[in-house]
Amino acid sequence: MTEGCEGGWPHFHAYFAEQGHLVEEKCAPYQSTTVGSKCSDFKGCAPVAKVSKSYDVGGAYGQSNEADMMKEVLRNGALCTEFQAPNIFATYSSGLFTGTGFE
Numbered sequence: 481m482t483e484g485c486e487g488g489w490p491h492f493h494a495y496f497a498e499q500g501h502l503v504e505e506k507c508a509p510y511q512s513t514t515v516g517s518k519c520s521d522f523k524g525c526a527p528v529a530k531v532s533k534s535y536d537v538g539g540a541y542g543q544s545n546e547a548d549m550m551k552e553v554l555r556n557g558a559l560c561t562e563f564q565a566p567n568i569f570a571t572y573s574s575g576l577f578t579g580t581g582f583e
Contacts, residue, residue: 490560491541494534497560501527534560 503525511517537552537559538544552559569577 490562493560494531497529497531498534500530502529502531504528 503522507525508522536543538548549559549561
């Protein structure tokens, strides 16, 4: 249910943060993929925070824009986001990516 996003879908991150809790990265380090991971792999991680309410900036999925996101960060702090990477990222390996026009 990640729609091809190996690191997961932000809506699920928000759901788990509301229904469960957040843990320290040293217990559940970022791995850029969820393939092969199970929730039980992290059952020993102590809770450190919980999200009380998540919502879509802009009112609905896909309805946000850069200005709304900047206001949200200013008013409420960090966002859980995603972006649509252009196909050129399939061959990217390292360094600073500065390509444009790769829609």
